[in-house]
Structures are given as C-alpha cells and as structure tokens.
Amino acid sequence: MKLIPLERQTKDVSGLFQEIEKRVKVVQDYVMQPEYVSRFEPEDMREAVTCYFASGGKRLRPAVMLFCVGAVGGDESKAISAAAAVEIFHTWTLVHDDIIDRDTTRRNGPTVHERFYRKPSTQQLYRGNDAEARHYGVSVAVLAGDVQHGWGISLMTELTTKYGLDAAVTLKLIDTLDTRVLCTLVEGEMLDVQYSQVPIESLTSEQILTMLWKKTGALFEFCGTTGAAIGLNTPDLEHPFALKLARFCSACGTAFQLQDDILGIVGNQEVLGKPVGSDIREGKRTAIVREAYARADKEQRKFMLGTLGNAHAESVRIEQMIQLVRDLGAIEYTANLARNYINEAVEYLDGLPPTSYRDLLAEWADLMISREF
Amino acid sequence: MKLIPLERQTKDVSGLFQEIEKRVKVVQDYVMQPEYVSRFEPEDMREAVTCYFASGGKRLRPAVMLFCVGAVGGDESKAISAAAAVEIFHTWTLVHDDIIDRDTTRRNGPTVHERFYRKPSTQQLYRGNDAEARHYGVSVAVLAGDVQHGWGISLMTELTTKYGLDAAVTLKLIDTLDTRVLCTLVEGEMLDVQYSQVPIESLTSEQILTMLWKKTGALFEFCGTTGAAIGLNTPDLEHPFALKLARFCSACGTAFQLQDDILGIVGNQEVLGKPVGSDIREGKRTAIVREAYARADKEQRKFMLGTLGNAHAESVRIEQMIQLVRDLGAIEYTANLARNYINEAVEYLDGLPPTSYRDLLAEWADLMISREF
Numbered sequence: 001m002k003l004i005p006l007e008r009q010t011k012d013v014s015g016l017f018q019e020i021e022k023r024v025k026v027v028q029d030y031v032m033q034p035e036y037v038s039r040f041e042p043e044d045m046r047e048a049v050t051c052y053f054a055s056g057g058k059r060l061r062p063a064v065m066l067f068c069v070g071a072v073g074g075d076e077s078k079a080i081s082a083a084a085a086v087e088i089f090h091t092w093t094l095v096h097d098d099i100i101d102r103d104t105t106r107r108n109g110p111t112v113h114e115r116f117y118r119k120p121s122t123q124q125l126y127r128g129n130d131a132e133a134r135h136y137g138v139s140v141a142v143l144a145g146d147v148q149h150g151w152g153i154s155l156m157t158e159l160t161t162k163y164g165l166d167a168a169v170t171l172k173l174i175d176t177l178d179t180r181v182l183c184t185l186v187e188g189e190m191l192d193v194q195y196s197q198v199p200i201e202s203l204t205s206e207q208i209l210t211m212l213w214k215k216t217g218a219l220f221e222f223c224g225t226t227g228a229a230i231g232l233n234t235p236d237l238e239h240p241f242a243l244k245l246a247r248f249c250s251a252c253g254t255a256f257q258l259q260d261d262i263l264g265i266v267g268n269q270e271v272l273g274k275p276v277g278s279d280i281r282e283g284k285r286t287a288i289v290r291e292a293y294a295r296a297d298k299e300q301r302k303f304m305l306g307t308l309g310n311a312h313a314e315s316v317r318i319e320q321m322i323q324l325v326r327d328l329g330a331i332e333y334t335a336n337l338a339r340n341y342i343n344e345a346v347e348y349l350d351g352l353p354p355t356s357y358r359d360l361l362a363e364w365a366d367l368m369i370s371r372e373f
Numbered sequence: 374m375k376l377i378p379l380e381r382q383t384k385d386v387s388g389l390f391q392e393i394e395k396r397v398k399v400v401q402d403y404v405m406q407p408e409y410v411s412r413f414e415p416e417d418m419r420e421a422v423t424c425y426f427a428s429g430g431k432r433l434r435p436a437v438m439l440f441c442v443g444a445v446g447g448d449e450s451k452a453i454s455a456a457a458a459v460e461i462f463h464t465w466t467l468v469h470d471d472i473i474d475r476d477t478t479r480r481n482g483p484t485v486h487e488r489f490y491r492k493p494s495t496q497q498l499y500r501g502n503d504a505e506a507r508h509y510g511v512s513v514a515v516l517a518g519d520v521q522h523g524w525g526i527s528l529m530t531e532l533t534t535k536y537g538l539d540a541a542v543t544l545k546l547i548d549t550l551d552t553r554v555l556c557t558l559v560e561g562e563m564l565d566v567q568y569s570q571v572p573i574e575s576l577t578s579e580q581i582l583t584m585l586w587k588k589t590g591a592l593f594e595f596c597g598t599t600g601a602a603i604g605l606n607t608p609d610l611e612h613p614f615a616l617k618l619a620r621f622c623s624a625c626g627t628a629f630q631l632q633d634d635i636l637g638i639v640g641n642q643e644v645l646g647k648p649v650g651s652d653i654r655e656g657k658r659t660a661i662v663r664e665a666y667a668r669a670d671k672e673q674r675k676f677m678l679g680t681l682g683n684a685h686a687e688s689v690r691i692e693q694m695i696q697l698v699r700d701l702g703a704i705e706y707t708a709n710l711a712r713n714y715i716n717e718a719v720e721y722l723d724g725l726p727p728t729s730y731r732d733l734l735a736e737w738a739d740l741m742i743s744r745e746f
Contacts (some may be wrong), residue, residue, distance in 0.1 A: 039552060041560045042567070096519060100512040125570045139473040139566055142515060143559045146469060149519065150551035153526055157548040160540070167533070167540030174547065175530040178523035181410060186516045193512055194415070197498045290388045 013370075016363040022085070023066050023076075024059040030084045032217050040147060044121075046146035048112050049151070052091050055107045058373065060256070061264050062087045064364055065223040070357035074231020078163040082173070082226055085155035088213065089177065092148035093185055099141050100193060109272040113141035152189050165233060172235040173226055181222045187349060188214030195285040195326045196309060212257045213250070220253025221246045244348045248361065251345035256368045258338035261286040262331055263372065265322050266308060277318040287337065288360020292330035300324060338369045386743075389736040396449075396456070397432040398437050401459045413520060417494075421485050421517035422524070425464050428480045431746065433629070435460045437737055438596040439529020441618045443730035451536040455546070455599055462550065463592060466558055467519035472514050473566060474655060481646040486514035526551065538606060545608040547601055554595045561587030568658040569682060573666050575717050581660050585630045586623070593626025594619045617721045621734065624718035629741045631711040634659040635704055636725035636745065638695050650691040656682020660710065665703035673697060711742045 012018050031053050040046040062083035069079045097103075098111040105111065116122055117137030126132040156174050159165040191211040195203060222246035225237050237246075263272055264279040265288060279286060293304055307313050307321045316335060325331060352358050404426050413419040435456035442452045470476075471484040478484065487496055490510030499505040529547050532538040564584040568576060597618035598610050605612060610619075636645055637652040638661060652659060666677055680686050680694045698704060715738050725731050 039556045041556070042563055043565075045559060045563055092519075096515050099515060101509075135475075136566065138511075140563070142469050142472060143562060145515075146465075146522065147556060147559050149522055150555040154548045154552045157544045160544055161548070167544060171530045171533055171540060171543065175527045175534070179527045182523040183412045183414070186418060186520050189516060190415055190418055190513070192419075193509065195500065203557060241433065295394070 004247040004282070010368060013363060016367065019067075019360055020059070020063045020364075023063045025085050026080060027059060027062045027087060028053065028083050030080050031088065036151065040153075044116060044119075044140055045147065048116060049147050051109075051112065051115065052094065052107065055109050057087075057091075057107060059087060060364075060368075061220065061223050063091055064212060064220070064252070064361070065227040067233040067357050067360050067364060068224050068227025068249070070158070071245065071352055071355060071361060072228050072231035072241045073353070073355075074227075074233075078165065079159070079227065079230045081155045081162065082230060083151045085177075086219070086223055088148050088155065089152035092145040092152065093189075095141050095145040097150065098191055099138055100189065103274070103278065104123060105274045111141070112144055113137040116140040125344045127129065159230065165230060166235065167230050168189075168235040169233060172237065173229060176225070176237065177222060179216050184214045184218035188212070188216070188218070192284070196283045200206070200285055200290055200305075200308065203285055203290060205287065205290060208285055209254065210292055211285075212287065213254050214260075216257040216260075217250045217253035220256065221250035224249030241352065244351050248345045248365070251348070252365050253364075253366050255338040255341035255345070258287060258334050258341070259369050260373060261288050262334055262338075265325060266331060267372060277315075277322065280318055280321055281306060281311050281313055288325060288330045288334045291333050292325040292328045295328040295330065296324070300328075308357035342366065342369055386736060386740065389733060389740065392440075392733055393432070393436045393459050393737075396436045399453060400432060400435045400457050401426065403453050406462065409524065412524075417489060417492075417513055418517060418520065420515050421489060422520050424482075424488065424641055425467065425480065426483065428482050430460075430464075430480060433737075433741075434463055434592065434596050437593070437622060437625070438600040440730050440733050440737060441597050441600025441622070442604040444618065444725055444728060444734060445601050445604035445614045446726070446728075447600075447606075449583045451530070451538065452533035452600065452603045454535065455603060458550075459526045459530065459592070459596055459599070460519050462525035465518040465525065466562075466592075468518040468521065470562055470619070472511055473562065476647070476651065478647045478651075482645070484514070485517055486510040489513040500663060532603065538603060539608065539675060541608040542602050542606060545610065546602060549598070549610065550595060554591050557587045557591035561585070561589070561591070565657070569656045573663055573678075573681065576658055576663060578660065578663060581663055582627065583657055584658075585634075585660065586627050589630040589633075590623045590626035593629065594623035597622030614725065616726050621718045621721040621738070624714045624721070625738050625741050628711040628714035628718070628738075630635050631660060631707050631714070632744060634661050635707055635711075638698060639704060640745060646746075650688075650695065653681060653691055653694055654684050654686055659706045661698060661703045664706050665698040665701045668701040668703065669697070673701075708742070715739065715742055 014283070021294065032050070033042045037046060037050055040049045065083050065086055066076045066079060069076050095112045098106060099113050103111050104114045109115070113362065114137060117134045122136050126136065153174060156170060156177065160167045160170040188211055192215060193329065195211060223249070225242050228239065228245045229237060229241035231237065232241065236242070261279065264276065269276050269277055280289070293301060296304060301368060307317055345365050346362055349358055349361055405423070409421060410423055413422045434470055437451060438456050438459055439449045442449050465477065468485045471479060472486050476484050477487040482488070483491060487510060490507045495506050495509050499509065526547060529550065531545060533540045533543040561584055565588060568584060597620070598615050601612065601615035601618045602608065602610060604616065609615070634652065639648065640649055642649050645674070662681065666674060669677060676697070677694065706727070718738050719735055722731055722734055
C-alpha cells in the first residue's frame, strides 16, 4: 500500500481543508483570548498551559463537532466554546500521556515536561541538578494538564452562560465528558501501559482495538454527541441524530487511531512532528505490530521481540523492523481495517438530512485515513 | 506554647465532633456508592481512585460547607453531592501534589504513586525493574487524580440534576471551581515548588502567607461560597451572606494551613499520619521556618541552611532543627498568627442569623487551630 500525499490525491479536498481551516482559526482565536490566558500564573504555568495551542495541532475534533452542529441544522457560532473545550480537553490528555509515555517530542517541539526540564530558567533554578530539573518538568506538566482540564470544563459552562443553550443540555454534556468519556480515556491509557508489558502474542486483535477505541474513539464519539445535542438544543443524547453522529465519529476515531499507528511506522517524521519508530521503541501494542507478529515465522518473531520495547534499539534495527512489518503485509491489513471503519461510519450519515454539512462529514471521514499528518 | 490534646481541652467539643462525624459518614457513604465506584477500570484504577477515601481523612471541607448551607437557612440534604465533590476535588490535588513533593506517606499509608510502585502486581509486571515500577506508580497516580477531578465536577452537576438546584447556580459554581479556585491552587503549588529553591531570607512573610492561602485558603473559601449559594439557591456569589461565609472560610483556611505547618514540626507522627520533619527535609518555605530564620543568629542560620531541603538529613539533625525553631519562639509566633486569622474569621459570623449552625461554625473555627490531627 502506498499513502497518497494530499497534494497528489485525485479527489479535490481543498474545499474541506478550507472549511477545517476556517474553524481552526475561530477556535484558536477563541482559546487565546487574554481573558483566559491571563488566568494562568505564575509565568511558567501560563507558558505550559498555552504552548501546545501556539504550536498548531490538527484540530480535527473541534472541526468535526462544528460540522455535526450544522448537520442537524444548528448554529455553529453557538458551539464555539464547546469546540474549544474539546480541543483543550484533548490537549490535557496529551500532556499527561506524554509524561506517562516519556515522549520528548510533539508537534515538532518538545513535550511540556521536556520543555520545562530543558528550559534555561529551570536549569538555573536547580543549578544544574539534572534529576531535580527533570522532576520540575514533570511537575509543571502535571499541573498544566490539570489547569487545562478545568479550563475545558469551564468553556462548556459558557454554552449556557454565554450562548443561551438550555442548561440541562450543558449539565448533561459536562457530566458525560467528565465521567463516561474521561473514565474511558483513562482506562484506555492504563491498558496501553499494562499491555506493553505482556507478551504480544497473548493479546487478541479485539483487545487491542478495544484499547485503541477507548484511548481515541470515546472523545471523537463525544464530538458527535455534543455537536448534535447543541445543534438540536436537547439533553436527549439518545436522539436518533445524536446516536448516528456519535457512531459516525466513534468509527472515524478508531480509523484515525489506526492511521496514526500506520504513520508512526511509515510516516514522514517532519510532517508528523514526532520521531517515526517511537511506538516500536516504546513497545506499543498496536494492531499493526500484532498482525505482523501473527504472520511472522520463528526467526522473524525472535527479531521482533528483541526490538519491540527496546528503548535503546539502534536506528538500523528500527528500520529493519519497519521493513519487516511492511513485507508481512501488516500495513496493508491495517489500512484495510481502517477503511472498513470509515465505510461503516459513512453509512451512519445516510439517516441525516442531505446538506453541505453532511457532505463535509463524508469528506472529513475520508481524510481520517488519507491524511499523512 | 503547648497544644492541648482534644481529650484534655477545657471546652467541650464533643458536640461539634458528633456533628462533623455525622456529615463525614453521609459524605463517605455517598462517595462510595457502587454506581460511582464501578465506573473506574481497570482494577488498579479503581483502587487508586478510591483508596484515599477508604483510609479516612479529616473531611473538614465537606463539614464546613454543610454547616454554611444550614447557616443561611438552606437544606443540607440537597448539598451532599457538592460536599462530596469538594472532598474529591481536594483529594485529587493531594494525589498530584504528593507526586510533585515526592511524599511517600499520607494518612498512615503509602501515597498513591508509592502504593502502586510497591504493589506486588506492579513488581511482577515489571519483573523487578525498579525504575519502571516507580514510573508505573507515578502514571497511575497522575491518571487517578485526573479521574477524581472529573468525578468531583460530575458530582457538582447533580446539584441540579438530582437535587433541583437552579442550573444557573450549579453552572456558576462549576465555572468558579474549575477556573478561579483551580488556577489559584495550582499557582500556590507552583510557588511552593519554586520558593523551595530560592534563599529563605529572600522571601517576605507576605509572600509565604499568600502562597499558603493560594494552596489552601482558596478551596476553603469556595466551601463558604458554595454552602451559601446552595442554601440560598442563588448564583449571586456576591450575596452578603455568601461573601461573609467565603471570608470566614478563607481566613479559617489560612489558619488551618498554619496549624498544619506547626503540626509538621511539633505534631505526633501517628496522629498526623505522616512523618514529622518531612517539611524540613523537603525545604518547604513555611511561615514558621521563615520566622525562625529571621530571629536566628549567624551560627544558627548556618545550621538551618544546612538542614532545610537536605533530603538526607539525619534524624538527630532534624530534631535539633525542631528544637531550634521552638527555642526561637517561631512556633508561638505562628500559633498567634493563626489565632488572629480565627479571630478575624469569627467576626464575619456576626452578620449571620443566630442559629445553632452559626455556633457550630464558630466552634469549627476554633478547631482549626486546636486540632492535633
């Protein structure tokens, strides 16, 4: 399988990109309002809380939420704070997961804990004591994620206090986000950590897909639910449109994560903003690696087990592993799996009124598996 | 100054204790409902999220919030979920602060990160790799705090969804808790971390008291505000009763923290549930230590600087430091300071209707500085 760079795609996605970009800008401007940013003290905290927003990010979640608002006939401008909230909520989970996964790079820059470990003022504060400076980096990242978590929730309250949404809807959405969605995300991250320590052959494909859905699909699903609930101004999250959009986003979320795993192996480091092969060094139990292992012979398995989770594996070994995964057809297998999720997702759109928003959602779904970023 | 053990206090506080105990039990039963606990998966997460509740704790915050509800003529039974929320909110800040402060003991047991580092199943998972097991402990504690944060917020939504409070009140309280209160708590913790690295003589008494208020007073203040807002069913947090109770709780919170600092030096380890002297080893910039330093001569200062923040200081050195702090009168000074805050606090009660609740609040205020636990 060959991933087609966006500029060489046969389908014209420039319209979709413009629509996404428009919303990314609105959400970005909303988030960076001085009214919010001035809340964060002292200076290191302000920088830690806002640095991921300054450096971009895909912002696929706010865009899809706003498309969902439109798809049920709602007014997008009343949902901006929720779109911002879901992006910020996603961000704090990244900040905390980066601590847990000990990732040092994200979006072509240092992760939060790495940034505040390396920062000259930190080195000065701890007078070159490396372990203490490193611990300070982790402390700042823990607290920054906490502040972002609260910020996201407070933006949800604005749905009613600033934009007049029925308070019952807002309370229902806050409760859902901070219990069901949050518990699912955390469970997914916990399973990811625990799975990395058990033999890859002991995990079923289903276990891995469930873990992956919990880590990613649950928050995407929430974007669909929320977009519909806001657009319809109803606290009934079982409304047929809400269910359809939830399932649509949920399936897209799983496909998104599968594509992430593919890009983590065959992607372009610069476009991705993080090192290719880090999943292998961390020993992540991805669907790709599991499939490759299942297809490998005894010799190949031995090589894989010696590479997977080997933090000090040499680059050449990582490259060999990547070639092996390709040769065994595991990438094609995973791409097909992702494609199936997208096909399933698009079917959920059938029950919605035919609008330009519905078309955008269908295009957006395709982007989940054609993207290289 | 000598602290009078509660059983030897001349004033009869058994009535107050019974009233606190009653509410502690109600809140405890509320928190531990299977409906909540069953949300947390996998097993390690469930244990991590709930273990601090199983092991007790002072629960002074929920008790005072419920007294405040009664003091403005409200129905306490409608505020149970908020009382539970504030205790859980407090708990996640402890879990994350314990990571940051590298504390290993709380409430006579291990802190969350320490517990999951030492747990036999963790040691088994990481096959004795100590650094990995330790990192797993931190990961579990980061995520457990995150889950507790969300749980606290979802309990706040119940004020309306289960107990019929005006939704405008609930949204206002959630927003206040997750922005103003949260940002203040985090700023206090950040300052605490940063101050520990600057020379103690460069900090003013005011800087230390402000930091300490941010770490503790802000959440106490919220208990007063919330109790009044729920009791009055008003989103007007500037209502005269809300302001009075906020100020009352705020001043009590500062006194509470000063007493904590005193107990951290002259308290009983078993009653406290954590080692006496850990503040000194961690180099915490407490009001006591700052005052002692200001009163010390050159020789004594040299000794203090060699002890404060010396993680490996021998017990005998810690004991000498404690004796020095006592001899310099810094404990008596801090106790007087705390007493002044309580005197100020009690004056705020004057503007409230004379009820048994108001009397309880006055007794509760005294407890903040007479307590040995």
